[in-house]
Amino acid sequence: MYEEKLWHFLNRQANQDDAEPMKKYMRDQFEFFGIRSPILKQSMKEFLKEYGLPSKEELPSFIKEAWSRPEREMQYATFTIVEKLKKQMTKEDIEWIEYTIVNRSW
Numbered sequence: 001m002y003e004e005k006l007w008h009f010l011n012r013q014a015n016q017d018d019a020e021p022m023k024k025y026m027r028d029q030f031e032f033f034g035i036r037s038p039i040l041k042q043s044m045k046e047f048l049k050e051y052g053l054p055s056k057e058e059l060p061s062f063i064k065e066a067w068s069r070p071e072r073e074m075q076y077a078t079f080t081i082v083e084k085l086k087k088q089m090t091k092e093d094i095e096w097i098e099y100t101i102v103n104r105s106w
Helices: 002-011 017-026 039-052 059-067 072-088 092-102
Strands: none
Touching: 002 039, 002 059, 002 072, 039 072, 059 072, 059 092
């Protein structure tokens, strides 16, 4: 599954020294891998180069699965992927968009 590939990819880059301060900064509401933003941005380029994008049909299940992971970087990575697919979105996508707003929002 695409979501599992993303999780394993990011988990390999986890930095526990950075994870704890990130968690505290977010008032202990989220877990973190400890991947700083510039590193996450570069990592997502590498991930997308290796695995490509999920299909439009896979997108809703990918988003719900990725969004349910406790690590905040999964949500950040999800929207990196969504940004790449935004031109393909239709009004039917409102269901999963609403899901991201209602669940684990900040």
